[in-house]
Amino acid sequence: MNHYVWLIRREFWERRAIWVIPATISAALILVALFGRMQIINDVPLESPYVGKVYLGLTGALFITIMMLYSTLYLLDCLYDDRRDRSVLFWKSLPISDTDTVLSKLLVALFAIPLVSFVAADITSLIVAFIVSVRARSMIGGALWEGGAWLQIQGLWMYVIVTAAVWYLPVAGWCLIVSAWVKRAPMLWSILPLLVAHLIERFFIGTHYLAGVVGGRIDGYAAAAFNGGSRGSWNANDVATTAWQFMDISGFFTNPATWIGAAVGAAMVAAAIQIRMRRAEI
């Protein structure tokens, strides 16, 4: 197990964007809080207990959205870059199995990166809340300081990390296959086969089955993991009202789509490992 620590550290050495991107977002928000113009929008009832939660929820959503996009790019590059620069020949000269290599990258994409984004969101929201509360003391008072909301939101983050990891496993598995396989342009190859298959299906069979499955997986997470998401509308106000009740734990884990997706994802990860074993440099 100990070598997983090194495998994951290795990823943080190579992919400095994992902390540079959150640090940049954080710096930008803090600068806005410091020097931006304070303006109270009349519609927002500042005395409502939701303000603190909305604020925390939005900050976290901003970080996790950007970092999940980064995670996808990371997965597409992680088994491709070292083949392109031939450093795979160095990594493979060490007693680390291809299974451990691939799983360590999966762990970074599904757990480490989201964890970094939420920690960054927490630190940022505390700093920004402090600045705003001091600067606009007369207007909002302590509305952004709510210990209970802060704790609830931490629980929500953990729930998001676990459920998103399960839900997006097939997407991650697909990215790993492409990354381990292609000789160039992994981003293009991640989309092209699906697009071609979709067009063939549409013109020769006349159905949209593939598009439905892929699209449903990519934008169906909120609906699967949260109550109220089934309406298709999901906004931070809902998160804020009752973060705990909002999590659809039993619904998510009893949904067949969750487990079919996870099984397909696990198969794809296994396939990526097999491809990785057989491919050295490009």
Next chain:
Amino acid sequence: MALIEARNLCKKYGSHVALDKVNVSIEAGRIVGLIGPNGAGKTTALRAMLGLTTYEGELRVLGREPFRERTALMNDACFIADVAVLPSWLRVDQAIDYVAGVHPRFRRDRASGFLAKAQITGKRRMRELSKGMKTQVHLALTMAIDAKLLVLDEPTLGLDILARRSFYDALVNDYMDETRTIVITTHQVEEVENLLTDAIFIDKGRIVLDLSLEDVAQRFCAVAVAPEKLAAARALKPFYERHALGKTVLYFEAVTREQLNEFGELHTPSIADLFVAKLSGDAS
């Protein structure tokens, strides 16, 4: 049992046959040169031995099946495949930390000592180092591993003569002892000639010659023959001949020196000579 044992080793890429029924046996404690022109199958053979590629036939390295057991094999074997494969973003100290973290037989003090000698400091990234320095870093990492088998694939390609010399000096002086075995591929025979104990010539996926250097003098003989004696000498069936300074140099295998003495001055061919002789001889 031999350290490396290949029987009927084959590898095809589509219709191209990279290895064609290769039989090789390499004993412990040897320095073996796998010598052949570009595209001869050297690298494919090494990739198979290191578990980097699938193959057909039987292959055992340190008693293991390389492709199935690569991870375990890499505890006892290490390799430098090509120069400059350390990634550009990696820092020297990170490289040491990482290998120390994942390799049970890595000795950090040896790596650090070697790098200090080469005057390479830890905070530098690979992209800032010259090709020669990068090779020194890779060699330092590899030599600090207590491995039974070291495999080098064209380790000095693209290096200048100074860097090459220091690479091989370090290898021979600081690394090699009777417990280790080294396999080197190269297409530059002259460079490794003095290092080797054995040479295996490979061409078009086949083993052309496999011999121990101690046997060269016994097995092979070259003689520069004056034109008037040429016909008589040719009767002894040289496997290769070349013209030099008005005489013809004939290369013989398994012909005694007593038989050849009368034709002219005898000498033992160098590995480079044999390489040229064997490969162009087969081509004609």
